[in-house]
Amino acid sequence: MTDVIKIEGLTRKFGEKAALQNVSLTLQKGKVLGLIGENGAGKTTLIKHILGLLNAQEGTVRVFGLDPVEDPAGVLGSVGYLAEEDGLPGWMRVHELQRFYQGFYPAWDQRYAEELRERFNIDRRATIKQLSKGQRARVGLMAALAYRPDLLVLDEPSSGLDPIVRREILTSIVRTVAGENRSVLFSSHLLSEVELVADDVAMIRGGEILFCDSLDAVKQSHRRITLRFHSDRTAAPEITDAFGWEGFGQEWTCLFSGHGPTFEANANLAGAEILEQQWLTLDEIFLARSPTEVQHV
């Protein structure tokens, strides 16, 4: 399978502060990669490198096998980009904006653009600044989709938008990968949305990638597990890869992140058997992997 995005050992410092620290990440063709992390974790800085807006200080960034800084035309001509804050020129009318984009992108499909505009119910004669935030997001989405880019990059697309627009954005992601085997990278703090549409998930914290794996593997390696010990316990047990213990007597529940069979063996050694295992939502996994003060609620 071909790599649409391949980042290796990317480090970026702003002054003394490392915004990205040895980041490696891959997006394969036809897949949706969800980038999750708190505000300020480095998501937008990472996306700027992918778009060629920032130069890699250390490491390499390749998009379609090209360096986005050295070959911006080769990369950006095939990338559709929707930012959290739209940079659309407020004075332009919607139909003027379409013509403007048409000039930039040879592959611009005006019929498709019009189809999207009608589906999103946008007045073609309205100026951008007259539109609501939700409508502007729809115009931005139209502009990002209408030249059928091979890679769609969405930076916090759902931020501050109502459920209807958010659903339209998610539907666009699904359509992008469903029909034509194109790829999507999107960052979001709405983890339930990531869980719906992502193939792979990368979690970033303090500029470092905590994990980048298939959503499936991420879910497999995180559980809420209830154990029964052979005798009463007065203090929380200690088992490798388990934390957030709650319970008393013989029954204790923990969150677990790691390799299941190893945990089971360790639990047996500690004198316990597994009573119940539950799946975690991506939200719960995110909390579990966040700093310790958040863990012990």
Next chain:
Amino acid sequence: MDQQEIAKSAAMRMRVSQADGTPLYLQLVNQLKYLMASGRLRPGGELPPIRVLAEKLVINPSTVARAYRELEVERLVEKRSTNGTFVAEAESPFAAGEQRRILANRVDALLVEAKQFRVSTLQVIELVQERDSVLMEGEWVK
């Protein structure tokens, strides 16, 4: 509506939830099994195309594909050359097992309620037999 359309519309009414953490493909597998076991998806019925169902549920198409594949491995559905996915014609032991599982859940609920009413299991069995003969005679009593 013919069998095909019934199958499709039943499958299109599925729902997924991110609230309980169960992987989405498993949620789909469970719901499709339920639809098959309850007879709303009959043998030979066609499931919605992957892309159509993915757009309807707003989930990744690979998740739908994974669910269909899982059912195919269990021989509950079969792929045909036309690219469609159909409920398997053969009576599958898995379907019967699934039916048993669903019934067991209902029986459990019934027994719990009976316990609360202090009705013995024997009395419940008698009532089941009584209701069965009523239904067999086609007399629907409220």
